Amino acid sequence: MKDAQMRATINQKLVETGERERLKELLRTRLIECGWRDQLKAQCKEIVQNKGLEHITVDDLVAEITPKGRALVPDNVKKELLQRIRTFLAQQSSI
Amino acid sequence: MSLNGCEHLNSFKAAFGSRSYFIIHSCFVACTSAEARRVKAQSCFCHTCKHRGLRVHACLSCVYFGCYGEKHIQNHAKSKKHNLSVDLNFGTVYCYACKDFVYDKELETLAKRQNKAAAASLAIRRQFAPWEPDQDEIELLRRNPKRRRVSESSHIGLRGLINLGNTCFMNCILQSLTHTPILRDYFLSDQHHCHMTANPQQCLVCEMGRLFQEFYSGVRTPYIPYKLLHLVWTNARHLAGYEQQDAHEFLIAALDVLHRHCQGTNGISYSNSHHCSCIIDQIFTGGLQSDVTCKECNNVSTTIDPIWDISLDLGPGPGTTAATSVASAATVTTATVGDPVGAVLGVASSAASDTSSVANLSPASGYTNSPSNSEPTSLIECLKRFTRPEHLGNSAKIKCSNCHSYQESTKQLTMKKSPIVACFHLKRFEHSTGYHKKISTYVSFPEELDMTPFMSSSRNNSNGYTNQIVRESAISLSCDNKYSLFAVVNHSGTIESGHYTCFIRSHKDQWFKCEDHVITRATAGEVLTSEGYLLFYHKQLLEYA
Numbered sequence: 027m028k029d030a031q032m033r034a035t036i037n038q039k040l041v042e043t044g045e046r047e048r049l050k051e052l053l054r055t056r057l058i059e060c061g062w063r064d065q066l067k068a069q070c071k072e073i074v075q076n077k078g079l080e081h082i083t084v085d086d087l088v089a090e091i092t093p094k095g096r097a098l099v100p101d102n103v104k105k106e107l108l109q110r111i112r113t114f115l116a117q118q119s120s121i
Numbered sequence: 122m123s124l125n126g127c128e129h130l131n132s133f134k135a136a137f138g139s140r141s142y143f144i145i146h147s148c149f150v151a152c153t154s155a156e157a158r159r160v161k162a163q164s165c166f167c168h169t170c171k172h173r174g175l176r177v178h179a180c181l182s183c184v185y186f187g188c189y190g191e192k193h194i195q196n197h198a199k200s201k202k203h204n205l206s207v208d209l210n211f212g213t214v215y216c217y218a219c220k221d222f223v224y225d226k227e228l229e230t231l232a233k234r235q236n237k238a239a240a241a242s243l244a245i246r247r248q249f250a251p252w253e254p255d256q257d258e259i260e261l262l263r264r265n266p267k268r269r270r271v272s273e274s275s276h277i278g279l280r281g282l283i284n285l286g287n288t289c290f291m292n293c294i295l296q297s298l299t300h301t302p303i304l305r306d307y308f309l310s311d312q313h314h315c316h317m318t319a320n321p322q323q324c325l326v327c328e329m330g331r332l333f334q335e336f337y338s339g340v341r342t343p344y345i346p347y348k349l350l351h352l353v354w355t356n357a358r359h360l361a362g363y364e365q366q367d368a369h370e371f372l373i374a375a376l377d378v379l380h381r382h383c384q385g386t387n388g389i390s391y392s393n394s395h396h397c398s399c400i401i402d403q404i405f406t407g408g409l410q411s412d413v414t415c416k417e418c419n420n421v422s423t424t425i426d427p428i429w430d431i432s433l434d435l436g437p438g439p440g441t442t443a444a445t446s447v448a449s450a451a452t453v454t455t456a457t458v459g460d461p462v463g464a465v466l467g468v469a470s471s472a473a474s475d476t477s478s479v480a481n482l483s484p485a486s487g488y489t490n491s492p493s494n495s496e497p498t499s500l501i502e503c504l505k506r507f508t509r510p511e512h513l514g515n516s517a518k519i520k521c522s523n524c525h526s527y528q529e530s531t532k533q534l535t536m537k538k539s540p541i542v543a544c545f546h547l548k549r550f551e552h553s554t555g556y557h558k559k560i561s562t563y564v565s566f567p568e569e570l571d572m573t574p575f576m577s578s579s580r581n582n583s584n585g586y587t588n589q590i591v592r593e594s595a596i597s598l599s600c601d602n603k604y605s606l607f608a609v610v611n612h613s614g615t616i617e618s619g620h621y622t623c624f625i626r627s628h629k630d631q632w633f634k635c636e637d638h639v640i641t642r643a644t645a646g647e648v649l650t651s652e653g654y655l656l657f658y659h660k661q662l663l664e665y666a
Binding site for chain 2 (some may be wrong): 033038043044083084
């Protein structure tokens with residue numbers, strides 16, 4: 027199977043079973059616990075204050091914060107999520 | 122952020138109502154049935170590029186899904202003049218005329234209800250919701266306009282404690298408790314509701330709450346914990362007076378009184394204590410599993426006892442009589458039922474107020490806790506020794522429930538349930554018949570500890586009941602048993618007279634040394650090379666029940 031196709035199949039499985047929602051909730055919890063959410067919130071505030079509320083759009087903010095946000099996710103959170111996805115896929119015999 | 126939407130959303134709602142939003146939200150954002158999830162899985166892709174990206178939006182006016190990132194939905198909005206779309210990930214509404222997300226009270230309420238139902242359908246117990254202050258809280262915030270910001274360099278939470286006459290044993294425990302992250306969160310979020318309504322001044326839990334308030338008030342002068350000392354004295358008589366006391370004994374006594382006051386009872390025993398859900402038990406209680414294997418028939422009898430701390434033997438192996446730390450939770454051990462061999466060995470309570478009822482059915486001593494001669498030099502070695510199968514000798518035969526005769530047996534202790542805060546007590550004070558001495562050997566301990574090898578699920582059992590599932594789950598759960606060091610209590614001097622100090626961790630990795638009213642900065646190196654007496658570890662990951 028091609029990569030993109032595989033990706034789509036996995037995504038579908040995750041949505042279908044509700045696992046995606048569970049993972050989302052877990053990720054949210056972990057990111058709050060490790061302070062990621064607070065960090066990002068503070069950075070967003072800073073960006074808005076620097077540029078001025080009138081001169082900033084959601085798109086600007088997303089463009090600026092996304093790479094920072096990705097980089098700030100702790101490795102062990104990524105590892106845990108990956109492990110959970112692996113375990114989930116191992117249980118799905120049809121893929 | 123206003124909850125009044127925008128003019129475009131309002132005119133859309135006036136013309137078409139909120140029905141289309143509801144349909145999109147319940148079918149593609151928060152599904153409440155397996156069928157809906159199946160449809161969602163199949164149909165949530167961009168109609169232009171067929172991609173299942175992260176930011177696919179649905180047009181609110183017609184059936185069209187498009188990527189936000191690739192501007193497909195924007196192009197659609199422009200060409201069709203359909204100004205509103207719904208983000209399929211979060212259910213938020215975007216207005217292309219305003220170029221911003223818009224929030225409408227009615228739609229928000231609808232989405233919130235739908236999200237709740239979706240979580241319930243997947244048995245997700247606790248869904249995250251940002252804090253929304255209620256009327257009382259808004260009023261409180263209004264009346265207290267000063268906000269305190271906690272930064273990396275702030276010293277908030279650090280406060281010295283005046284020595285009230287040989288009370289350093291208490292001060293170091295109070296410092297350790299006030300820097301226990303999850304206990305701090307409990308008290309600072311005001312979750313304690315006093316059960317001693319008749320006499321709230323007598324409640325030690327309330328007093329702890331006041332101590333936390335004092336520590337985090339920002340005041341820099343040392344605090345005088347006289348009320349707390351008095352409360353402990355009145356509730357744990359054996360600690361009263363100005364003599365030097367053992368910090369470990371104080372810890373156990375304090376936990377016991379706190380545990381009792383959480384219940385609102387005053388030392389009256391209660392039948393349901395085995396399943397106590399008070400904050401002390403939630404944080405400190407672990408489950409110690411004891412497996413006694415009959416040498417004759419290999420029958421294993423297992424008991425699980427609640428413990429508040431783990432006492433570890435130092436010094437050379439044989440000869441030390443084992444008083445395993447079941448002692449600590451003695452008030453709770455009474456409920457050990459269905460225990461044919463009475464594996465509650467060595468229940469020598471220091472703190473229990475109702476020891477009389479402790480079931481001490483078995484030959485309490487006479488076995489050795491450690492088959493090896495060597496002195497442990499690290500915490501890991503101590504734990505290995507603690508969880509090693511040990512031979513209960515000829516003199517300690519136990520009646521086997523299977524072959525109904527007194528037989529020699531082996532016993533192994535493991536952790537069935539790891540507590541949120543693991544407290545290790547290195548038994549530096551030896552009280553044997555005829556002599557008392559202090560063991561000052563250096564015992565190394567790590568900043569990060571993995572308890573997995575000492576869990577019951579990792580138990581290497583020769584009787585063949587370790588199956589693959591048990592081992593696999595142990596591996597997959599391994600990150601659940603990782604701990605970080607956050608407080609160390611040290612004792613200097615001799616067994617007759619000495620002084621207690623402690624190291625506590627603030628923020629993520631800043632260490633401070635607390636010596637009564639003096640607090641100085643310390644390095645992790647100093648902490649790890651100190652002669653630890655009590656070691657406090659905190660779980661790195663919490664599971665929410």
